[in-house]
Amino acid sequence: MALPVSIQEVVDAMQLPNDDWCSYLNVDTGEIVTVTDEDRRLVEDDVALDDVPVWQREVLPKAREALESDRFLPLPGPFDIHEWSIMEEFADGLSDEDSRAEVLDALRGRGAFRHFRSTIERLGIESDWYRYRDSAFERIAKEWLDANNVPYR
Known part of the structure; x- marks a missing residue:
């Protein structure tokens, strides 16, 4: 086993x-x-x-x-994880309507990752993002381990 x-x-x-x-x-x-x-x-x-x-x-x-x-x-890996989608989900979940609009806007166009990071930093929600991201990665890991019948702790 x-x-x-x-x-x-x-x-x-x-x-x-x-x-x-x-x-x-x-x-x-x-x-x-x-x-x-x-x-x-x-x-x-x-x-x-x-x-x-x-x-x-x-x-x-x-x-x-x-x-x-x-x-x-x-x-x-990166092609399986789709971090941009995780960033968009985070933005969609923001309760403050103005912050949500700003973060979603930062995800559009060239330099989306850089704009996203500078926007969440300016808004003071960077730690919220990293908690959300860590939780998303943990969910992906659990789903992958379950799909491959690998026990985890």
Whole structure:
């Protein structure tokens, strides 16, 4: 039986700052392995461990296992999460009509993410946004774990 996975660890891995990285969950152990583009390239090119820096010699075998083993599942990434929709849901839920209109307006056009962040900061609702975002990511993580029959805590 699979070990229960930490929801917080899954959420943290889903919130990676780089869209080109991917995290994988070992469904047997609950271990999460993050694979960078460079790790992926080295594995695909079958580069020998002796040909990489010492620090990568520890990382590369785990990356290879995550990429090649059916025990690892890719966690939801940016293309699965749709953060813009989460931002729009947050804005729609604002009780102050003027704030709601301003935040929704910030989401339109070029630079929507930057405008959204500056608007919520100016309105003093940044902490509300981050709580909402964390809750949305937790919901997505739970739905993904349920769909993959992975127990969590």
